[in-house]
Amino acid sequence: MIKRIKLLDRKIEYDLQRKRVKNINLRIKPDKTITVSANPRVPISRIERFILEKQEFILRALEQYGKMQKSLPKPKQYINGETIKVFGQDLTLKVFLAKKNHVEKDEPFINLYVKDFDDVSLKKKVLEKWLYNQLEETVTNFCKIIYPAFKKYCGDFPTIKFRKMTSRWGSCNFVRKILTFNYALINAPIECVEYVVYHEFTHFIEPNHSKKFYVALSNFLPDYKERKKELRKILIVK
Numbered sequence: 001m002i003k004r005i006k007l008l009d010r011k012i013e014y015d016l017q018r019k020r021v022k023n024i025n026l027r028i029k030p031d032k033t034i035t036v037s038a039n040p041r042v043p044i045s046r047i048e049r050f051i052l053e054k055q056e057f058i059l060r061a062l063e064q065y066g067k068m069q070k071s072l073p074k075p076k077q078y079i080n081g082e083t084i085k086v087f088g089q090d091l092t093l094k095v096f097l098a099k100k101n102h103v104e105k106d107e108p109f110i111n112l113y114v115k116d117f118d119d120v121s122l123k124k125k126v127l128e129k130w131l132y133n134q135l136e137e138t139v140t141n142f143c144k145i146i147y148p149a150f151k152k153y154c155g156d157f158p159t160i161k162f163r164k165m166t167s168r169w170g171s172c173n174f175v176r177k178i179l180t181f182n183y184a185l186i187n188a189p190i191e192c193v194e195y196v197v198y199h200e201f202t203h204f205i206e207p208n209h210s211k212k213f214y215v216a217l218s219n220f221l222p223d224y225k226e227r228k229k230e231l232r233k234i235l236i237v238k
Contacts, residue, residue, distance in 0.1 A: 005048055007055040012062070016047065024050045028061045029167045030068065030236060068235045078123035084110050086134065088189030095123065103130035135186040135193075136162055142197040143179065149220060154204040166236060169196045172203035184236045192234070195227035 001016045014034040024047060025037045038047050051058070076082055082093045091110045098113035103126060105111075114123050140160055147157055158177040165171075165182040172179055179200045185193050198221045206213035217224050 003044075005051055007052070007059055010059065012058070014051070026051070026054060026058075027167075028058065028065070030065050031166070032062050032065050034058065076124070078112065078120055078127065084127070084131075085187045086110070086131065087138070087186065087193065093127075101126045103127060131186045132162070132183050135181075135183060138190070138193060139181050139185065139197060142194055143201075146197055146201055146220075150201045150204055154201070158204075169231065169236075170200045172200040172207075174204050174207050177204075182236065184234075188231060188234050192227050192231040195221060195224055195231065198224065 001018075002013055003016050004011055004013050006012075012034065014036050017035060017037045018040045019037045021037055021039055024042060027035045027037075029035070036047060036051065078093065078095065080093065080095055083090045084093050085091075086105075089107075091105070091108055094109050094111050095117065096111060096113045097117045098115065100113065101115055101122070102113050103110060104113070110127075112123060112127055114126055116122055139162070143158075143160055147154075154174070154177055156177065158179050161178060161180040162183055163180060164184070165180075168182060169185060169188075170179065170181045179197075181196065181200075185196060188196075199217060202213060202217045202220065205216045214224075221227070
């Protein structure tokens, strides 16, 4: 249900979702959409009072996401000289005509070999497949290294999945024992990728983001705040 409310001198829209939740929850996505979830028994007046209490935070977040959207990179054409980010490192793309589609990393370059030099969709497909394989291998290795410290909390090694997500770097289904990671992590520095893996594993100890969660996370990763701060500088790009 789309609702409207005036915050300071600005009218905004938010999607009100009625759910069986204990608290009123507010979520702002990078595309600047606002979602508020609340129990069906909570009156609109209480929900709007909650939003007004958060208005400075909401407007600040909308402004920040607006600036980030303006700085979004232009769609890549996959031509020589373009910059490709791999775990926070900027590498220069070199494209070659070849009999077999494949990618080779030769720092500071990424060499992209394709059968059709002018096929942008082909070049994107081949490069993305390689990038995603790099991420899957790296994250899976982190999971294998980190798992022993969490074995008593999660039992068997969890199922590791990957997909594109618009607003989260990862998620943990602690009941089904599934950890899911965002393919966009390929853009993040390696220490931030490690932070996300620790973060999701810690949900096997505390399913929510309570104070206990962050205490537990700090026990495994004392500098998690610095890594989290660095990760916030990166915009999730579809």
